Structure formats: structure tokens, C-alpha cells
Amino acid sequence: MDSNASNLQSALGWLAEVIAGALDVHFGTAPIFDAKALDYHDDGSWLAWFIRRQQPTPEEFCLLVLALVPHLAPALFNKLIAAHLPDGGEFTEFGGIKGANHRGILPTGETALFILAGEDLERRLAVQRILSSDHWFARKHILWLEPVREGEPVMSGRLIVDPEIVEEITIGQVTRPSFGADFPAEYIETKMDWEDLVLHQGTLSQIREIESWIKHNDTLLNDWGMGKKIKPGYRALFYGPPGTGKTMTAMLLGKHTGKDVFRIDLSRVVSKYIGETEKNLSRLFDKAENKNWILFFDEADALFGKRTDIRDAHDKYANQEVAFLLQRIEAYNGVVILASNQRANIDDAFVRRLQTIIQFPMPRPEERYEIWLKTFPSQIAIADDIDWRHIAARHELSGAGILNVTHFCAIDVLAKQSLRMDLKGLEAAIQREFVKEGRIL
Structure with missing residues (x-):
């Protein structure tokens, strides 16, 4: 026994x-x-x-x-x-x-x-x-x-x-909670590594600050006695266009610091019924308490957006939800990351309580060039008429957009049983991505 x-x-x-x-x-x-x-x-x-x-x-x-x-x-x-x-x-x-x-x-x-x-x-x-x-x-x-x-x-x-x-x-271990009504968050992870992610150098240096906080927080709060003077936890805002690496960065932070990352499904949190949003948030934060999880609120505008002037009872209760959320986030002793397309969409009350605000801009030509080189599989032969620097300079795509193009091209050459990519096929794939995004090449 x-x-x-x-x-x-x-x-x-x-x-x-x-x-x-x-x-x-x-x-x-x-x-x-x-x-x-x-x-x-x-x-x-x-x-x-x-x-x-x-x-x-x-x-x-x-x-x-x-x-x-x-x-x-x-x-x-x-x-x-x-x-x-x-x-x-x-x-x-x-x-x-x-x-x-x-x-x-x-x-x-x-x-x-x-x-x-x-x-x-x-x-x-x-x-x-x-x-x-x-x-x-x-x-x-x-x-x-x-x-x-x-x-x-x-x-x-x-x-x-x-x-x-x-x-x-x-059973000798605590299993991760299952996604559902009682826990509106999904565990997310990645097989990628930091070298697979191309970010602006200024963005990357700020990410390293969060990594340092996670690694040294216990020493700061407990051994150095700062726990009496500062609030627990770390709160950050990632903002920038879709596909610029916000979610991937959150997953990599978790991967390299040994923390589980949970993406919050706001459609299951926010409720039109009075008091239900607070109840859903309580269940979430009660479960996360003392776990040192990274809670990632994607498209955070729905929950952390600017409060409105009180015109009716709905506005009053919406503002109460914001006040409740402020209280729970400040008390949480893990990492909370809000992700938004626009910094201006986030309520000032949250912004004041953030330790860091990090911009994820659209990649510049030199960064797009690096993404193209890292993304295309080595099994695909690249035709001589493809100049990656020219492609990167001409087409403004996010990292996710470039990955979508690569994915389409890889499937296309496999279907044609020709492991060769020429400029015409690449341009067609890029055109397809622009149409999908509602843009014209």
C-alpha cells in the first residue's frame, strides 16, 4: 500500500x-x-x-x-x-x-x-x-x-x-479544469518557441519584463517584504491589429515560466441578465486563485471597455460590473493579460491599474521578410522569380496573414503534386488573403 x-x-x-x-x-x-x-x-x-x-x-x-x-x-x-x-x-x-x-x-x-x-x-x-x-x-x-x-x-x-x-x-494530482459553463476559459498552449515569433524589438523587451516579474515575484513579495506595500499579481495590456502575435506571446510566456495559460471566453462571461456577469467572473477568479495561472482576456473590449454615462438601469449595472471586475483583478495574484485591437477602447480605470501597456504593431518590411523566411516549409522549392525582400516590402501582412498564405500555398503544391512555389502562385495566395481581410491588392 x-x-x-x-x-x-x-x-x-x-x-x-x-x-x-x-x-x-x-x-x-x-x-x-x-x-x-x-x-x-x-x-x-x-x-x-x-x-x-x-x-x-x-x-x-x-x-x-x-x-x-x-x-x-x-x-x-x-x-x-x-x-x-x-x-x-x-x-x-x-x-x-x-x-x-x-x-x-x-x-x-x-x-x-x-x-x-x-x-x-x-x-x-x-x-x-x-x-x-x-x-x-x-x-x-x-x-x-x-x-x-x-x-x-x-x-x-x-x-x-x-x-x-x-x-x-x-488520483495524486490536480487536473486542469474543463471548459464549460462553470469555467468559461480554455487552456491554450503552443509548440512554437521565441525564435519562431518575430516581434518589434521594443515589444520584445517589454515582454521580457513580464517574464522577469513572473520569475522573481515571490522573492520580491516575500523575501524582500514588498508584499505589504504593493498589490499582488501583474496586469498588462497587449494592443494592436489582429494577427500581430498577442495570443502567441501569452502562450510563450506561460511555456517558458511554467504557468498554465487560459483564454477567457467572454461570450460565456458577459450576460445581459443583472448579476450574472459578476457571478461568472467570481467562479472564474475563485478557481484561478493561488494557481499562478496566466488569464488571457482576448478581445477584452467587451468586458473592459469604456464606461458610459448613466442613462438607464442597464448602464448603471454595466458600470457596476466594471467596478466588480476592477476589484477581482486587483486581488488576483497571478498574471492578467488584456488583448485589444485599440488601446483607446479600454476603460481608463483599468489602464491606471496596469503595470505595462505593450503595443503589437503591424510588422515592418524587415520583420515581414524574416517571417516569410521562417514560415515557409523547407520542403517547398522556391522559384527564382520570388524575391522575399520585394514580397515583404510590397505586401503589408500580419504574421497571422503570412501564415495563412503559407498554409494555402503548402496545401496547393501538395494537391498539384509539385513541391515548387512560383511567383504567380504566391501572388494568387496573397490576393486571396487580402480579399478575405476585405482589402484590395
Whole structure:
């Protein structure tokens, strides 16, 4: 048995003894019960790390394991209760609820009260304080009570443990969140490298500043004590025409600093219904908190655009969304990158809070020349009538536009079974790209 499974088995066995003792006292088969100390291995498992790092009290540790029971030993509660109620029946004092699919008992705050405090009012109040929003369980998003309907007892809410902790304990790693309604962001990555990306030298030097911040931020905030004086996180604006490398740069920053990059789908974030945009943003930032992810808001104008004068209720709530977003972005301790075609489209309130604003201009002729050389596959023979410097000087295309032309040319020569590119074919492909962009050659 590996160390993680061994520690989990010890923890579940310890909890079973605690629950059995509480049941014995409740049903009068024992006057008192004193729990033994937990026996665990101080190794590299998550449970050992948690005990060493957080140093939970026995009550706090009991609550954590209690919340994990449905994920690890779903029949545990029923087996222990059956020892005293073999014929079944109502057991209101134990609390717990039934799930939509789960056939066992899902523990609630009332379950915790029964196990840890019984009928002792003072101890019951102490348990409620552990499950309050002020406790480090809630602040660190480890364990909390599911909200209940208005008027129902707070402690009747289900005990919820962070799903990432469940993943860490059960499969040994935290998987990336899946794109969907609850997480409107897509993980993006690239196989390209910095040398594959051609940028203006001034743009590239500013990108290196972000890279340096990511690498040295922990030293600055923690070792040098600057965390008391400056806000966490880094906020940047990338602006420039489409296809100039904004998204690619974000992916390369993540690749070379070991950070996951998530592109936010604003169509799933922004809602016409009052309060829904804030709710969607809350889910996003709650999931991203303390992950050191790079959050990339593409076409950010839809969410970060200039506020309007208040003419009606819609304008009022739209401005409230901006205020809420400002608050969440300032509190986020990772990297936030906004991407826009125009710097002027971004609200001044966001601009003031940015550490850097980086322009991604259309590539100049010398940069286009370099892109042409790097983009065309070496398997294609280039005819003598193609002068890349002349092509680069004559046709103003973005890096993405040049890649589109190259892609079309490569497919065309493969289809013709002739691995040779002449000027006529290249010019036709460029013409096609200009038409697609709504321009005339």
C-alpha cells in the first residue's frame, strides 16, 4: 500500500472510532469517549503535507476527513449507525442528506455537531465557529458549508471540500479544469518557441519584463517584504491589429515560466441578465486563485471597455460590473493579460491599474521578410522569380496573414503534386488573403 493510501486508511479508521464513540455515548452504551491521536506517516503524501503545513486541531482534522468520507468510503456512516439501529429508522440527530445520485449519507454541519459536540452547547458553538466564513478553512477555500435556503438552519448545509483536494488525494494530482459553463476559459498552449515569433524589438523587451516579474515575484513579495506595500499579481495590456502575435506571446510566456495559460471566453462571461456577469467572473477568479495561472482576456473590449454615462438601469449595472471586475483583478495574484485591437477602447480605470501597456504593431518590411523566411516549409522549392525582400516590402501582412498564405500555398503544391512555389502562385495566395481581410491588392 502506498503512503497516501496508508495515511487515508489511518485517517478513515481514526474517524470511524470517533463516530463510533459519539454513537456509543448518544445511545447510552458508554458514558464518555476520548479519541486517540491519529497515527500517520510524515511523508510526501497530501495528507501528511496538510497536517505538517496547517497543523489542524483534532476537531479541524475530523471535519476534513468527515467531508472526504463520501468520496473515499461511502458506506461508512450507514455501517456505524446500523450497529445501533439494525432495523433502520429516523436518526435526526446525526444530520446528513441524500444526494441525487449518491446512495449513502452526505454529511452536513449537523453531522459535525453530533460527532464533535453531541448535546454540549458550548462545544457545538465552537464547531460552528470552525465552519464560519472567518475560519481559515473558508478563507483558504479548503472546506465550507453549502448555502441553504433562507430560513433553514445554516448547519443543515452540506459539508463541501474543495474538489481539487479530492483530486489530489484520490488520483495524486490536480487536473486542469474543463471548459464549460462553470469555467468559461480554455487552456491554450503552443509548440512554437521565441525564435519562431518575430516581434518589434521594443515589444520584445517589454515582454521580457513580464517574464522577469513572473520569475522573481515571490522573492520580491516575500523575501524582500514588498508584499505589504504593493498589490499582488501583474496586469498588462497587449494592443494592436489582429494577427500581430498577442495570443502567441501569452502562450510563450506561460511555456517558458511554467504557468498554465487560459483564454477567457467572454461570450460565456458577459450576460445581459443583472448579476450574472459578476457571478461568472467570481467562479472564474475563485478557481484561478493561488494557481499562478496566466488569464488571457482576448478581445477584452467587451468586458473592459469604456464606461458610459448613466442613462438607464442597464448602464448603471454595466458600470457596476466594471467596478466588480476592477476589484477581482486587483486581488488576483497571478498574471492578467488584456488583448485589444485599440488601446483607446479600454476603460481608463483599468489602464491606471496596469503595470505595462505593450503595443503589437503591424510588422515592418524587415520583420515581414524574416517571417516569410521562417514560415515557409523547407520542403517547398522556391522559384527564382520570388524575391522575399520585394514580397515583404510590397505586401503589408500580419504574421497571422503570412501564415495563412503559407498554409494555402503548402496545401496547393501538395494537391498539384509539385513541391515548387512560383511567383504567380504566391501572388494568387496573397490576393486571396487580402480579399478575405476585405482589402484590395
